[in-house]
Amino acid sequence: MTLTADEEVTASGALGRTPCLVIDVEVAGEQYRRIAAAFAGAQIHYAVKANPEPALLRALVEAGCRFDVASRAEIDLCLAAGASPAALSYGHPIKKPGDIAYAYARGVRLFAFDSEGELGKIVAHAPGSGVICRLLASSQGARWPLSRKFGCTPDMAIDLMKSAARQGLDPAGLAFHVGSQQLDPGRWEPSVALAADIFRTLEQSGHRPRILNAGGGFPVDYRVSALPITAYAAAIEAAMSRHFGRDRPALMIEPGRYIAAPAGVLHAEVVLIARKSYEDESRWVYLDVGRFGGLAETEDEAIQYALATTRDDGPMGPVILAGPTCDSVDIMYQHAHYELPLSLKAGDVVRILGTGAYTATYASVGFNGFPPLRTQIT
Amino acid sequence: MTLTADEEVTASGALGRTPCLVIDVEVAGEQYRRIAAAFAGAQIHYAVKANPEPALLRALVEAGCRFDVASRAEIDLCLAAGASPAALSYGHPIKKPGDIAYAYARGVRLFAFDSEGELGKIVAHAPGSGVICRLLASSQGARWPLSRKFGCTPDMAIDLMKSAARQGLDPAGLAFHVGSQQLDPGRWEPSVALAADIFRTLEQSGHRPRILNAGGGFPVDYRVSALPITAYAAAIEAAMSRHFGRDRPALMIEPGRYIAAPAGVLHAEVVLIARKSYEDESRWVYLDVGRFGGLAETEDEAIQYALATTRDDGPMGPVILAGPTCDSVDIMYQHAHYELPLSLKAGDVVRILGTGAYTATYASVGFNGFPPLRTQIT
Structure with a gap:
């Protein structure tokens, strides 16, 4: 992808100093509308942890989005952006008692949990609230897989x-999560099936849970493209029909990455290009942003962002891409076999997409x- | 290790809310004096990146320590703490031109580099300064090994x-780094030998480099104890004698962890203790601090801190230790087979040592x- 001359001026001129993450809140709004259309009738809770930028939250409130929050600060941000407390789900299964009380005092009435210890805290500090129990799910196939930490x-x-x-x-219901940037649409079905079994067991003892929270994980285009969101919606819809039949709970989803990732472009500057030996085929390209400056998801090269420079129409060559800190x-x-233009030089702007x-x-x-x-x- | 009742009061009472890193600057001063005594005559540059806390820097300035800085902000912090610009080495081999100029304007006259591109920037923005070329070194044996990013x-x-x-x-000289928390005293010698060869080659063409910067990496006691610092000093001293003979350069070292780590105790609160299945032998213990809140070096369980609670005199059992975020x-x-007291409960303080x-x-x-x-x- 090559920047136009105008874009270059914007990147290195009007933009000011790098590194800088440029967020287009309209893109986030479009992504919300796209996933809401694909999952017609579902409750869409934006996972605020993906990007809690106030302008982005305001745009999502206006678009009718609900929110999945993980802390006091995220509750405050959503309420400040105009969200109703009823639109908030405290989806983090591990909370301090004081945080539960804080949420309850502000009107939050839906809480996740996955242990007896957490349940006791919710009983004590959010009496009568709705609770959603998180199930352990396999995150095989995800680029940013989940551990057994939750569920x-x-x-x-x-x-x-x-x-x-x-x-x-x-x-109120059950939840599961198949792992972030989950590329395989078939990965939701085993947990839907499991949840349907549990719903039936609970109904036999007179309980009527009514929500299935299928979590997030919906993938976006990075260096490798994902399938369209409709493919994931269709797979989950089919699984719901197959395993719940007519007696379906309400579907709830928690997209974070899907809404926020495409809205951002990180503008970075090349600090140095070097070879460290006369035999090196790859150049080392050092940017002014790295793993400690915001690109934490490049750990183990898990999330592979697409890159763009103003020189991408020339010949390319292999690079190792590193951050600016003195930490090796x-x-x-x-x-991951990245290539950048052979004409790239220190001072150039590299745009990190998505x-x-x-x-x-x-x-x-x-x-x-x-x-x-x-x-x-x- | 068990806290006394008094320590517990301090931890959970006077200390205030957790998580909190408590730094004892006197310990840092003692560590400086200990390493300065072991490496008599060497130039000791504290690697500010390890902990740039102003009070700690002031204590080190008073003790006579020099500094290794990696950015403008670290230069400012050292100068504000009373350090002389002559006591600063800009040891980061990758810098923006503006950062070099900034350092030069403030009196810094010693810069690291490892490429022609970086050299050009130093020529342009720090004319006449001393430069130290960093060699690629093996970091085998280090708990936090270095990549080929530098040297x-x-x-x-x-x-x-x-x-x-x-x-x-x-x-002015050559530098190398054997990897942080390097436990093997023998790991410095191969690079000392290599540097001695390069010194001799340079002398044949009339150059007289005078500094060998043997970097940092000096280990501290975590869950596993390190050898005393004198063991590392003796090994390096022997290597210097063996490979340089009488014509020895000045030795420079850059301890960071060695000075700062023992000075800190992180007080964290247990948020939840849970088993996620009836078959689990291990409890999950969730603290209010984790990998995104300061314990980044637990990535891949590389740095294994010692833990202390007030209940350590009772029976212990296996745990998985996790942080407070909703990120799995x-x-x-x-x-890593950690054990914590079976009587540990939510709300307890866990002290993370070193x-x-x-x-x-x-x-x-x-x-x-x-x-x-x-x-x-x-």
Whole structure:
């Protein structure tokens, strides 16, 4: 992808100093409308952790989006952006008691959990609230896979939901997550099937959970393109029909990356291009942003962003892409076979595309004395 | 290790909210004096990136320490702490031209480099300065190993040093780094030998480099203890004698972790203890600090901190230790066989020992809406 001369002026001139994440909130709004259309009738909760930029949250409130929050600060940001507390789900299964009380006091009435310990806190600090129990799910096929950190086994989930009801909570539903940037549309079905089994078991003991939260994970185009969102919606719709039949719960989803990633372009400057030996085929290209400045998802080269420069119409050659800190793990791509123009030079701007999610808030406060990533709204 | 009742009061009472990194600057001063005594006559440059806390820098200035800086902000911090510009080495081999000019304007006269491109910038923006060429070194044996991001091959280093002289710079010396938390005292020798060869080659063409910067990497006690610093000093001293004989350059070292790590204790609160299946032997222990809040060096479980609670005199059991964010990679120790008291409960304080280095500045600005790690000085 080659920038036009005008874009270059914007990038290095009007833009000001790099690194800078430029967010186009209209793109986020379009992405919301696209996923809402694909999942007609579903409750769409934007995962605020992907990018909590106030202007972006305001645009999503206006578009009718709901929100998945993970902390006090995210609750405050959503409410400040005009969201109703009823549109908020506290989707993080691990919370301090004070955080639950804080959310409850502000009107939040839907909480995730996956353990007896967490349930006790919700009983104590958010009495009568709706709770959604998170199931352990396989995240095979995801570029940013999930560990066993969240979610419990089915037998435990059944016990926990019954326990929630006994303690005066509303056992509203079940949740699972198939891993972020999940490329395989078939990955949701096993958890939908599992959830349907648990719903039936719970119904036999008189409980009527009514929400299935199928999480996030919906992929975006990076260096490799994803299927259109309709492919994932169709696969989940088919799984819902197959496993729940006519007695379907409401579907809830929590897209974060899908809404925020395409809205962002990170403008970085080439600090140095070097070979470290006369035999090196690859050039080392050092940018002024790296793993500690916002590109944390390049850990293990998991998320591979597309790059654009003003010189992309010339011949290209292999590079190793590294960040600006004096830390030697601050390397983005060493094995992923990236190529950049042979004419690229120090001072040039490299645009890192699709960087609207999981970047700005991941940046360190000041590792090596480099300031955090700046965001600019267009 | 068990806290006394008094320590517990301090930890959870006077300390205020967790997570909080408590830094004892006197410990940092002691560590400086210890390493300065072990490396008698060497120039000790504290690697500011390890912990740039102003009070800590002031204590080191008073103790007579020099500084290794990696950015404008670190230069400003050192000068504000009372350091002389002559005591500063800009040890980061990759800098923006403006950063070199900034350093030069403030009196810095010693710069690292490892490529022709960087050399050109130093010639242009720091004329006449001393330069130290960084060699590629093996970091085998280090807990936080270095990649090939920094350092060039010996033949290139020779050419670069000659080129530096031709362009009016002072080819002051060579540098290498054996990897951080390097436990093996024998790891410095191969690079000392290599540097001695290069010194001799340069002397044959009339150059007289006078500094060997043996970098940092000096290990501290974490869960596993390191050898005393005197063991590393003795090994390096022996290598210097063996390979340089009587015609020895001045030795320069850049300890960061060695000085800062033992000065810090991170106080964290247990947010939740849970089992996620009835078959789980290990408990999941979720703290209010994790990989995105300052414990970045637990990536791949590389740095394994010692833990202390008030309940350590009771029976212990296996745990998986995870952080507070809703990100499933935010796990510190899953395979490292950590154990914590069976009586541990949510709300308890866990002290993470030896956390003075590479923690506070690694913390994210606000991932998941959690504020950055707070530092408190004692």
